[in-house]
Amino acid sequence: MTTIKLCGIAIVAVVFIMTIKQFRPEYATVLTVITCVVLFTCVIGCLAPVTDMLDYITDEAASGKFSDFMPYIQIVMKSLGIALITQSTADICRDSGEGSIAEKIELAGKAEIFVLSLPLLTELIEITGSLLT
Secondary structure, eight states: OOHHHHHHHHHHHHHHHHHHHHHOHHHHHHHHHHHHHHHHHHHHHHTHHHHHHHHHHHHHHHTTSSTTTHHHHHHHHHHHHHHHHHHHHHHHHHHTTOHHHHHHHHHHHHHHHHHHHHHHHHHHHHHHHHHHO
16 A cells, blocks of 8 residues: 555544544544554555565575574664554553653654663674774
C-alpha cells in the first residue's frame, strides 16, 4: 500500500474518530488504537523488499560472508523495532491525553536502545584506542 493510501485511511479515520469523540468519547481511544494497528500492519506489509534483503544478508552470513557484521545488523534491527514500537505506543498514549506516560515509554525505549548499543560503543572505543597507539 502506498503512502498516499495510508494517509487517506488516516484522514478518514481521524474525521471518524473526531465525530465519535463528540458523542461517545470512550470509543474514540479504542478506534484510535484499532486505526494504529491497521496502519502499522499495512506499513509492515510494505516492507517486503526489506525482508527480502534481510533474508539475503542472513543467507550470506550463514555462508560466512557477513558473519563479522551479524552482531551489528542484529543490534540495528532490534533498535529499529524498539523505536517503532515505543513511538507508536507513546503516540497512542498522547492521543489518549496521557502525555506523562508517553514520555516514560519514550524514555524506556531510549534507555533500552542505549543498553543494546553498549557493545558497539565499547568496540568503537577499543578500535579508536588501537588506532591512536
